[in-house]
Amino acid sequence: MNLFRLDASILPGTSASAEIADIAEAEWVAAHPGATVTRRHLGTDALPADAWTLATTAAFAAEADRTEAQRDALALGATLAEEVQNADAAILAVPLYNYGISQHFKVWVDLVIAGAGPTTPLLKGTPTVLATTLGGGYGPGAPRAGWDHSTPYLERILADIWEAELTTIKRELTLAAATPGMESLRDVAKEQHAEALAAAREAGRALAER
Numbered sequence: 001m002n003l004f005r006l007d008a009s010i011l012p013g014t015s016a017s018a019e020i021a022d023i024a025e026a027e028w029v030a031a032h033p034g035a036t037v038t039r040r041h042l043g044t045d046a047l048p049a050d051a052w053t054l055a056t057t058a059a060f061a062a063e064a065d066r067t068e069a070q071r072d073a074l075a076l077g078a079t080l081a082e083e084v085q086n087a088d089a090a091i092l093a094v095p096l097y098n099y100g101i102s103q104h105f106k107v108w109v110d111l112v113i114a115g116a117g118p119t120t121p122l123l124k125g126t127p128t129v130l131a132t133t134l135g136g137g138y139g140p141g142a143p144r145a146g147w148d149h150s151t152p153y154l155e156r157i158l159a160d161i162w163e164a165e166l167t168t169i170k171r172e173l174t175l176a177a178a179t180p181g182m183e184s185l186r187d188v189a190k191e192q193h194a195e196a197l198a199a200a201r202e203a204g205r206a207l208a209e210r
Helices: 016-031 051-059 068-085 103-116 151-161 183-209
Strands: 002-007 036-041 089-093 127-133 165-171
Touching: 002 016, 016 089, 016 127, 016 165, 016 183, 036 068, 051 068, 051 103, 068 103, 089 183, 127 151, 127 183, 151 165, 165 183
Parallel strands: 002 036, 002 089, 089 127, 127 165
Antiparallel strands: none
8 A cells, every 4th residue: 555645835834734744644554554655755855946947848859869869858757657556545734825836746746747748637536635724714704815826726636637536624814813804713713724634534544444
């Protein structure tokens, strides 16, 4: 058995998304002692920003005409795609940054697609947990309702293109406890925190049973 775990927080020591993912992972590992966990942390080990460009342009060049950098980028894309495709279960911890996904996560997605093809269902039938966290509030009635341009994209890639059996755990208001002006939201934030951790335990157990 092989669990693929991806993190994208740039602050791993205090990551709210990692907290959720850690709980789900612990449930899976407890049910599969000795199993393999393949890890990739984009926040602490970012992929080269130009790799996708190199991999994409290489696809339009004859093999003999490709530069060493293009060949390396193609190989990297293939490796990343293989990590995803080989998973029996997957957990992705991806926070929202600046109302969308971060550039380092987008590079990863683009390289995986470059390595596997744009329509390959890499996670077809694979139980997958997406832990995503947002510093503010983006739900109905919030001043910035509709500004979450991350979660729909993540679900489109994971569930619709890669065909994962996806469970999304979404926690908002992660900055409320420490941000001036958000004091009135702290009780709601605590509730959402507790709900997210409970959902992580449930999702992890369900992941382990598959």
